[in-house]
Amino acid sequence: MFKITKKQKLGPEMVLMEINAPQVTKHVQPGQFIILRVNEKGERIPLTVADFDSEKRRVTIVFQKVGKTTYLLGSIPEGGSILDVTGPLGTPSEISKFGTVVCVGGGVGVAPIYPIVKKLKSEGNEVISIIGYRSKNYVFWEEKIKNVSDKLLIATNDGTYGEKGFVTDILIKLLESNIKIDRVITIGPAIMMKAVSDITKLKKIKTIASLNALMVCGMGMCGTCRLTIGGETKLSCSDGPEFDAHLVDFNELMERLNVYKEEEKYAFEKWKTEAKI
Amino acid sequence: MSIIKEQIPMKEQLPQERKKNFYEVPLGYTKEEAILEATRCLQCPTHPCIDGCPVHIDIPGFIKAIKEDNLSLSIEIMHDTNLLPAITGRVCPQEEQCQVVCVMGKVGDPVAIGKLERYIADWELENRSRGNINIPKKKESKNKKIAIVGSGPAGLTCAVNLIKMGYEVTIFEGFHELGGVLTYGIPEFRLPKKIVKEEIEFLNKLGVKFNLDFPIGRSETISDLFKDGYSAVFIGTGAGAPQFMHIPGENLGGIYSANEYLTRVNLMKAYKFPDYDTPIKVGKRVAVIGGGNVAMDSARTALRLGAEHVFLIYRRSRTEMPAREEEIIHAEEEGIEFMLLTNPIRYIGNENGLVKQVECIKMKLGEEDASGRRRPIPIESSEFLIDIEQAIVAIGTTPNPIISKTTQDLKTGRHGEILVDENGQTSVKGAFAGGDIVTGAATVITAMGAGGLAASSINRYLSGELK
Ligand SMILES: Cc1cc2nc3c(=O)[nH]c(=O)nc-3n(C[C@H](O)[C@H](O)[C@H](O)COP(=O)(O)OP(=O)(O)OC[C@H]3O[C@@H](n4cnc5c(N)ncnc54)[C@H](O)[C@@H]3O)c2cc1C
Ligand SMILES: Cc1cc2nc3c(=O)[nH]c(=O)nc-3n(C[C@H](O)[C@H](O)[C@H](O)COP(=O)(O)OP(=O)(O)OC[C@H]3O[C@@H](n4cnc5c(N)ncnc54)[C@H](O)[C@@H]3O)c2cc1C
Ligand code: SF4
Ligand code: SF4
């Protein structure tokens, strides 16, 4: 059992949890994720390590409640525990001194981009972070990201905070300003990463996206997370989750994310009625 | 007394019934049936059966004890060399190993060695559940810790042997459950999970420690284990990485690797969705690609989940199928539709990215290839389409790369298999390996044999006998 040492609400449907997971913290690095299973009947779901404390042997996850498993997880109180946590999984982010790096995080993707920004900065990069949310009340970790970035730009879709629009609107403006950008890293919904990738492709700026394919094992053993990258089939849990965005077939990713849509909806509705949510 | 030429058959669930449930198919021998079958054994002084068995069980010995109804002696003989007889008795390819060389085979059917093995093992499990459990005495503690990586048959066997010798043994398993393929691969109707659990509970009683959710190479590395004070490490991580054919459309929704399909069903209990949370697509028309045990298991699982047509697409003919004969017959009886000498060449999807058809081509058999099997050759212009809602690709697996990628100086072969010498020793001092990670996808009993060999090598290594 893995104890939840801290729980915090970060916004509507957005939850932070700090979990005691000693086997994860020994080697964890930015870009890696864990797989957890809430209870005996639970699914295995992947969540990115948003922060970690190697001394206290705790990892922080930030998740958005979107379906049965994330709601169930969100219903466990601080001090409660989770049946299984495994990790760190995935290949760590490739981080060295690139020069100027733009990190683009959208919605729940803001959390996993934080450790990457932090490490990029400590390696001596100039880091410009662009973060975007649906609306003002969804904003979280603004200060945290700001503290480790050289520059922070923020957007909300409805304009209630920061600039009005999408992260891509800010990115386009930034690219027009003609500063030299050596690399772009993006984490967020597939559709957002695709938009970012399309923009940087035109400018030929190397772009890395952290893909969120469905997973079961997380260890390269089942093939659930397979995707076409540059015409080759890759496993996003072990070859990734980060890939060269310009080689990713985002349409395939989005289709594969929807494979169980009906089943997920059915399970969620059934659970809501039974749990009287 | 005249010899009974035919094997005493084991009762089975009828095909019409069993294809709707996940209960075990063969039901086991009664005492009378087992004794009758045991009397068929000639107790040959040359006992070729023993050489046919990869772990050299004293077959005439345990069978004689069954005949004399001395079951505790029989299981004792069995446990000398085989610690998981309830499992091997069910899934061993007996017809190619111990039974194929049985002298009785010359005058009639070979002795049903596997079925007798199952009988005696089930008797013992039954006894254990009544509390009559015989925990073997451990040798004096050697005060040395050994790490076992992976909890499949190779790792479990290595662990039992070492703990009996007096070592402290800890198993590290990446998944949340123990057992390897026995748990997440072979389905319930062929190997009830209760049996696997009971065998593992036995290890627990012996004092083996378990670390679940603990992928080595990620959570800790092999060199961490040595630093943490383990004197030796056994790597039994299996051949879990799925292979695909790399044909167009293979990543469409509804196309599974057999590993994903069986893991969802067996490990995650997707057949109980939505009571259990992991979903699985239930197709009315399902194509399974391949001809081995894994393909048979996938096809028969699809049927039990509610498929109306399951097409087993295999590129050679029935004679070349690598699956166990018994499983092929079971699949045929249950109504799996075999499409032999047929190979898929592409999948076609609908507007939502879900598979709706597979295009296949007819094959014929040509010259023998290096493996001695006749090579399948496509027949020109013989392409045809099959409507499907789901496909399961069961064309093989390769060794798991996580450990070799994260362990310096660990030598691997062309397919990523870990290279070992005749003692199971790897190129890293103190690290041993065995099972599918060394051989590529093989069998339960060979994995157990390798685990046993590694245990004695580790003992020799730690006592300074082996360098
Ligand atoms: C490597 C990796 C890291 C991830 N990190 C995070 C994270 O840090 N925080 C976080 O909130 N989520 C993260 N996710 C996504 C998270 O795993 C899913 O949101 C979760 O599995 C949904 O489970 P559910 O049962 O609650 O919802 P479901 O009932 O499974 O799904 C509900 C809705 O969410 C969509 N959905 C399901 N799975 C995903 C997915 N993998 N990506 C995007 N949409 C999905 C479905 O299409 C559906 O519309 C990550 C995914 C991967 C692969
Ligand atoms: C569907 C199916 C049906 C089969 N049917 C038969 C049959 O009828 N008869 C027969 O004899 N054989 C059969 N086999 C083959 C047989 O199951 C295998 O040969 C045997 O299980 C191999 O044992 P193993 O111990 O080497 O590995 P596995 O059983 O594969 O176990 C390896 C274990 O290591 C774990 N692991 C992997 N990487 C790591 C890591 N980095 N850290 C920690 N743990 C890790 C895995 O999660 C797994 O639990 C079948 C296989 C399948 C898939
Ligand atoms: S373990 Fe397998 S090969 Fe050996 S005797 Fe038993 S069934 Fe035969
Ligand atoms: S070869 Fe057959 S008949 Fe002879 S001892 Fe072995 S099992 Fe018995």
Ligand code: FES
């Ligand atoms: S999730 Fe199983 S292979 Fe990636």
